[in-house]
Amino acid sequence: MLDPRIKAIEHRLSQVKNIIAVSSGKGGVGKSVVSSILALILSKKGYKVGLMDLDFTSPSTHLILGIKGLFPEEKEGIIPPTFEDIKFMSIVYFSKDKALSLRGQDFSDSFIEILAITKWNKLDYLILDMPPGINDATLDVIRYMRKVKFIIVTTPSILSFSTVKKLIDTLNTLKIEIIGVIENMKSDQTYSIGEELGEVKAKFLGEIPFDPELEKCFGNTKMLLTTKFSRELEKIVNEIRM
Amino acid sequence: MHEWALAEAIIYTVTEIAEREQFKEVSRVNVKVGELQQVDLEIIKFALTQLKRGKLKNTEFRIEPVRARLKCRICEYVWDFNKNELDEEVAEAIHFVPEVAHSFIKCPNCGAQDFEFVEGRRMYIESVSGVR
Numbered sequence: 001m002l003d004p005r006i007k008a009i010e011h012r013l014s015q016v017k018n019i020i021a022v023s024s025g026k027g028g029v030g031k032s033v034v035s036s037i038l039a040l041i042l043s044k045k046g047y048k049v050g051l052m053d054l055d056f057t058s059p060s061t062h063l064i065l066g067i068k069g070l071f072p073e074e075k076e077g078i079i080p081p082t083f084e085d086i087k088f089m090s091i092v093y094f095s096k097d098k099a100l101s102l103r104g105q106d107f108s109d110s111f112i113e114i115l116a117i118t119k120w121n122k123l124d125y126l127i128l129d130m131p132p133g134i135n136d137a138t139l140d141v142i143r144y145m146r147k148v149k150f151i152i153v154t155t156p157s158i159l160s161f162s163t164v165k166k167l168i169d170t171l172n173t174l175k176i177e178i179i180g181v182i183e184n185m186k187s188d189q190t191y192s193i194g195e196e197l198g199e200v201k202a203k204f205l206g207e208i209p210f211d212p213e214l215e216k217c218f219g220n221t222k223m224l225l226t227t228k229f230s231r232e233l234e235k236i237v238n239e240i241r242m
Numbered sequence: 243m244h245e246w247a248l249a250e251a252i253i254y255t256v257t258e259i260a261e262r263e264q265f266k267e268v269s270r271v272n273v274k275v276g277e278l279q280q281v282d283l284e285i286i287k288f289a290l291t292q293l294k295r296g297k298l299k300n301t302e303f304r305i306e307p308v309r310a311r312l313k314c315r316i317c318e319y320v321w322d323f324n325k326n327e328l329d330e331e332v333a334e335a336i337h338f339v340p341e342v343a344h345s346f347i348k349c350p351n352c353g354a355q356d357f358e359f360v361e362g363r364r365m366y367i368e369s370v371s372g373v374r
Contacts, residue, residue, distance in 0.1 A: 001367075002255060002366060003367075004248070004365065005248075005251050005364075007251060007254040007255040007258055008247065011254055076250075077246060077250075078247070091339065091342070094342045095335070095342045098346070100345045101355065109340070110339050110341040113340070113364075116247065117248070
């Protein structure tokens with residue numbers, strides 16, 4: 001019983017130069033916002049960018065970017081719709097934003113199915129918005145997207161950073177490249193996790209202060225790009241080589 | 243035609259098997275297609291005839307449907323998938339990504355959406371035979 005979809009995945013991704021998974025051990029740290037705005041920033045710089053929301057049970061990148069009314073074109077596979085020059089793929093096209101509870105194998109089957117039929121064609125960057133935790137999505141991305149690199153997002157909280165250390169350890173063990181760690185929602189009262197990253201062998205990319213204005217900009221990309229959050233993220237993007 | 247992408251997936255996989263098994267020619271490939279995905283078998287067959295070349299030039303592709311059956315994980319009720327009970331938009335969504343059935347289909351016995359696909363979820367290659 002051979003699954004022909006597996007072999008198709010490498011063909012579908014053959015023209016994608018860089019795959020970047022935005023991940024964390026914990027939820028609520030800002031992965032989806034980083035993923036969405038990272039895609040906007042790279043696209044604005046002139047790169048060909050794709051964004052895939054892998055948080056199948058709680059997708060939110062479409063809400064952050066204000067994407068609605070789109071559906072993939074069916075043409076010898078499926079062509080992701082383009083939104084502000086970003087090729088965008090999400091389970092919401094198919095789940096119609098209804099609740100979708102998936103057990104492990106069902107997640108993997110959905111993941112494989114979408115990858116096997118989605119024709120990204122030429123991309124400089126494919127950004128993956130990962131669900132929280134070190135689970136099926138992380139393992140499947142590592143298994144089926146061998147050239148993936150990780151950007152890890154944490155808050156300054158020890159609750160977040162303790163799980164991030166486990167994620168870093170897992171990726172290092174599997175010899176998966178980690179671009180680095182972004183400390184999000186930084187406030188003056190919190191200590192810096194930058195110093196602690198040396199011991200877990202991951203580069204500190206920078207910090208993004210807590211931005212109370214961000215929430216009201218969700219759904220409007222022009223406003224999103226004027227936020228302090230976006231400016232700080234762009235500084236980080238300019239500093240790193242991806 | 244989403245079916246075209248699935249046919250390509252079959253060709254990629256069988257080509258790799260032919261290389262690995264050192265077949266001079268692939269004579270027959272048996273493919274099972276779960277009906278949950280509502281794949282148009284005629285389009286798959288047509289796509290395969292258009293895509294096959296090299297060691298697959300003379301390959302006979304046998305494509306057979308498999309009835310889709312679901313089993314509730316809560317009350318263990320087993321039932322057959324019936325496309326006609328779904329509206330067109332939902333049927334299309336399940337056609338692309340069958341797992342989204344969990345958003346739309348409920349156990350007819352207890353109403354739970356926690357069910358498994360006993361059979362007929364997807365397409366798979368059952369066997370590949372060739373000449374060395």
